[in-house]
Amino acid sequence: MKILTGNDLKSGAVTWWDGVQWSLHVEDAVDVGDHADTILAREQAALRVNAAYAIDAVKDEQGVRPAHIKDRIRALGPTVRPDLTLKPADPAAGDWVI
Amino acid sequence: MYKYDTYDQAMVDTRVEEFRDQVKRRLEGHLSEDQFKPLRLQNGLYLQLHAYMLRVAIPYGTLNSAQMRVLGDIADKYDRGYGHFTTRQNIQYNWIQLDQTPDLLAELAKVEMHAIQTSGNCIRNISSDQYAGAAADELVDPRPYAELLRQWSSFHPEFLVLPRKFKIAVIASETDRAAMKLHDIGIRIVKNAAGEIGAAFYVGGGMGRTPMIAPLIREFVPLDQLITYSEACLRVYNRYGRRDNKYKARIKILVHELGKDEYTRQVEEEFAHLLTQGIEPPLAELERIKAHFPDPAYDPAAPDTLDRSDPDFALWVDRNCAAHKQPGYMIATISLKPVGGIPGDATGEQMRLMADLGRDYSFDELRVTHAQNIVLPHVRKADLYALWQKLDAAGLGTANLDRIGDIIACPGLDYCSLANARSIPVAQKISERFAAKQADLGELKLKISGCINACGHHHAGHIGILGVDKKGTENYQLLLGGCEGDDTSLGTITGPGFSEDGIVDAIDKATEVYLAHKQGDERFLDTYRRVGMAPFKEAIYE
Numbered sequence: 001m002k003i004l005t006g007n008d009l010k011s012g013a014v015t016w017w018d019g020v021q022w023s024l025h026v027e028d029a030v031d032v033g034d035h036a037d038t039i040l041a042r043e044q045a046a047l048r049v050n051a052a053y054a055i056d057a058v059k060d061e062q063g064v065r066p067a068h069i070k071d072r073i074r075a076l077g078p079t080v081r082p083d084l085t086l087k088p089a090d091p092a093a094g095d096w097v098i
Numbered sequence: 099m100y101k102y103d104t105y106d107q108a109m110v111d112t113r114v115e116e117f118r119d120q121v122k123r124r125l126e127g128h129l130s131e132d133q134f135k136p137l138r139l140q141n142g143l144y145l146q147l148h149a150y151m152l153r154v155a156i157p158y159g160t161l162n163s164a165q166m167r168v169l170g171d172i173a174d175k176y177d178r179g180y181g182h183f184t185t186r187q188n189i190q191y192n193w194i195q196l197d198q199t200p201d202l203l204a205e206l207a208k209v210e211m212h213a214i215q216t217s218g219n220c221i222r223n224i225s226s227d228q229y230a231g232a233a234a235d236e237l238v239d240p241r242p243y244a245e246l247l248r249q250w251s252s253f254h255p256e257f258l259v260l261p262r263k264f265k266i267a268v269i270a271s272e273t274d275r276a277a278m279k280l281h282d283i284g285i286r287i288v289k290n291a292a293g294e295i296g297a298a299f300y301v302g303g304g305m306g307r308t309p310m311i312a313p314l315i316r317e318f319v320p321l322d323q324l325i326t327y328s329e330a331c332l333r334v335y336n337r338y339g340r341r342d343n344k345y346k347a348r349i350k351i352l353v354h355e356l357g358k359d360e361y362t363r364q365v366e367e368e369f370a371h372l373l374t375q376g377i378e379p380p381l382a383e384l385e386r387i388k389a390h391f392p393d394p395a396y397d398p399a400a401p402d403t404l405d406r407s408d409p410d411f412a413l414w415v416d417r418n419c420a421a422h423k424q425p426g427y428m429i430a431t432i433s434l435k436p437v438g439g440i441p442g443d444a445t446g447e448q449m450r451l452m453a454d455l456g457r458d459y460s461f462d463e464l465r466v467t468h469a470q471n472i473v474l475p476h477v478r479k480a481d482l483y484a485l486w487q488k489l490d491a492a493g494l495g496t497a498n499l500d501r502i503g504d505i506i507a508c509p510g511l512d513y514c515s516l517a518n519a520r521s522i523p524v525a526q527k528i529s530e531r532f533a534a535k536q537a538d539l540g541e542l543k544l545k546i547s548g549c550i551n552a553c554g555h556h557h558a559g560h561i562g563i564l565g566v567d568k569k570g571t572e573n574y575q576l577l578l579g580g581c582e583g584d585d586t587s588l589g590t591i592t593g594p595g596f597s598e599d600g601i602v603d604a605i606d607k608a609t610e611v612y613l614a615h616k617q618g619d620e621r622f623l624d625t626y627r628r629v630g631m632a633p634f635k636e637a638i639y640e
Contacts, residue, residue: 011195012149047127051145074147078512080522084178
């Protein structure tokens with residue numbers, strides 16, 4: 001599947017296109033098929049996302065998983081600071097990242 | 099240390115307000131990201147893996163306590179409670195919000211700091227010896243010369259759009275503690291046979307994907323021609339440096355392709371022309387700057403002895419303290435490399451503590467080292483024990499300077515959008531694995547980069563590690579034999595790379611080879627140079 005990711009213009013936070021808006025959570029990401037360029041142009045023009053791009057990902061029973069390690073790390077946060085990730089209370093949250 | 103005059107302050111304040119307007123226009127949609135990106139980069143603001151990252155300049159690594167305190171406050175107020183001291187003697191904040199950046203920069207400006215020219219193809223922060231003004235082996239304090247170069251290079255209209263970024267280091271000691279020969283220009287302040295002070299110029303060094311050691315192109319430039327000669331070096335580069343390929347755009351490539359002799363000939367030709375143009379600032383300006391760097395008011399009666407009865411303290415003194423030019427004083431290095439910690443990171447609270455300790459024990463001065471530690475340059479020997487106790491209580495008393503645990507590591511793939519592999523977890527594993535063995539290994543400088551850009555100086559490590567992307571998986575190449583000091587050398591790759599755990603095992607084997615072959619007081623590097631790669635390679639890949 002193809003999913004879209006970028007950064008919030010104001011906060012810089014990593015975001016994922018959920019079909020309607022930009023979510024902080026990669027599990028909300030949806031397959032955009034062949035519409036990546038159209039969505040990216042529209043959303044960046046509207047200042048709803050910054051530096052956005054399309055990536056490959058897979059979806060299984062665990063959720064949406066970006067194909068590349070760099071985007072998996074983006075999805076959760078720095079592997080060396082679990083306290084700063086999106087799920088600081090869940091020590092197993094990053095098991096799928098590396 | 100240097101104090102801004104009204105002109106310096108006005109420049110920085112004006113730049114803050116200019117950037118405030120640019121941020122406003124970006125947030126309102128009047129500037130596209132393509133238009134805004136070069137503007138934010140000129141103010142040190144990157145968009146990294148998780149958020150905006152701000153790199154703040156610390157000229158030649160020198161800070162006063164008020165500045166360090168503000169850096170700590172910024173970590174808490176604008177970031178997530180910490181900052182990362184870098185190999186350029188700067189600090190980076192990893193979680194900055196765009197709309198808050200102008201206010202942050204305004205707070206920095208109040209203590210004479212900024213983030214200008216910490217990115218982009220311009221002359222970056224001038225680096226120097228962290229022991230400047232204190233070292234026992236120093237000819238003169240190199241910082242006035244670094245400051246003169248900083249003023250010359252700030253907003254220099256001709257050199258704001260160079261083919262590529264440009265890094266200058268200035269030292270004035272026999273011992274090179276600033277990796278001077280691995281800079282675009284390395285300047286060593288020297289004395290000639292006539293007893294005059296001048297500058298030796300090494301040009302065309304660097305790390306990155308094509309590491310090179312800078313050759314000496316001129317043994318002596320008189321002080322009243324320092325800026326003119328620097329300008330000549332830059333002009334030749336700006337004119338002929340490649341702009342068609344960013345990977346071949348650094349001055350090291352130009353010097354290499356032209357050859358040292360031809361590059362030097364062109365510089366000398368340009369230099370002769372520039373001497374007719376009268377661009378050199380008057381020596382009075384250098385004297386004005388020098389007046390900002392007086393010796394502190396040392397206590398001439400400071401006792402020159404130490405009570406070493408506490409063995410942990412004695413170990414810390416032996417590892418982390420260096421000889422001072424003033425009897426009764428020492429230079430103390432605060433390691434930001436606790437066992438299992440993140441190299442170079444400090445919390446806001448730790449920064450404020452270091453600010454207080456700088457104020458109370460070091461004449462209000464601190465330094466950032468390119469090895470990502472903090473130096474208190476002027477500590478009375480009689481105060482060292484009290485200082486160490488306070489550091490130790492705050493987790494800042496690790497005794498490992500220049501040992502295997504004192505690892506230089508770039509942020510790597512945990513933070514950096516350019517990285518191919520994580521650096522920090524590897525550093526943490528090595529730090530933990532070798533903590534007990536550290537004392538036996540003696541001086542051993544280990545450096546890790548998460549990509550070929552070499553921000554972690556892996557080429558210059560006695561042991562270097564380069565993280566690469568191997569079909570989507572992190573892989574780590576091992577290098578041996580690099581060195582950044584007086585006998586600068588570049589590391590050699592041992593062979594095929596390793597996994598994250600495999601690289602730690604490989605280093606363990608390399609250290610065993612060292613211990614087996616070590617003669618007398620040889621360092622790891624000395625043994626490697628004597629016996630060569632073969633026994634190491636044999637053990638590592640057995």
